[in-house]
Amino acid sequence: MISRDLTFIVGGARSGKSAYAERLAAGSGLPVTYIATAAVPAGAHADAEFATRIGHHRARRPGHWGLVEAPLDLAEALDAAAQPxxxxxxxxLTLWLANxxxxxxxxxxxxxxxxRLDAFAAACERARGIVLVVSNEIGMGVVPMGAATRLYVDELGRLxxxxxxxxxxxxxxxAGLPLVLKAPHQASRS
Incomplete structure (x- = not known):
């Protein structure tokens, strides 16, 4: 039985972070549930390029993985899926926070x-099994000029x-290469 094993994977856009997380999930040898946070706009707000991005992720995932779409209720989705x-x-997390x-x-x-941020952090703490969380690192550039963008960048950095x-x-x-920032023996030093 596996108690909680939480891995945080971060990187820039098109850095290879999702593919890396998918390799870890596949390599776990366990049943996998993929929780997608993207909210796909419909109708007049549809974004063809974004739909193509989502299609790329879908095509790369094994068909036998479970899928849960959680554009808002991420804590509840994690609670339901995380188990030994x-x-x-x-x-x-990037798209979830944008939602x-x-x-x-x-x-x-x-x-x-x-x-919702607090509920998700609490769900991460009580989760069991292997949990892989992917997010973007977007705070390595200049401070954004607009207040809404600053709020988003600041809150994603905090999250x-x-x-x-x-x-x-x-x-x-x-560039598709993983760099370990924190390993299990370092976890207690955080």
Whole structure:
């Protein structure tokens, strides 16, 4: 029986972080549940390029993996999927936070966004089995000029730090190459 084994995987856009996480999930030898956080716009708001990106992820995933779409209720999805002798791959926190802070039907963040972040961190702490969490590192550039963009960049940075601190392992992926930031023996030093 596996107690919680949380790995945080971070990198830039098209860095190879999702493919790396998928290799870890496949290599676990356990049943896998993939939790997708993207909210696919429909109708007039449809984005063909974004739909193509999602299609690329779908095509790369093995057909026998379970799939849960959780654009908002990530804590609940993790609670339901995380169990001993199981692997959960969450891809990704970046899109999930965008769904909370930039809902398509509002100019303002969802009023419960902070509570949802807290609920997700708590779900990560109580999760059992292997949990792989993917996110983007977007804070390595200049400070954004717009208030909404600054809020998003700041909150993603805080969320990434929070989940990395909870994680047993953290890996930065750049140019398809994983760089270990935190290993199990380092976990207690965080």
């Amino acid at each position: 002798d199981h692997c959960v791959l969450i891809d990704c 909370l802070l930039c809902p398509p039907d509002s100019e303002s963040p969802r009023p419960d966004w902070r509570a 990434n730090q929070r989940i990395a601190a909870l994680a047993d392992r953290a890996t930065l992926v750049a």
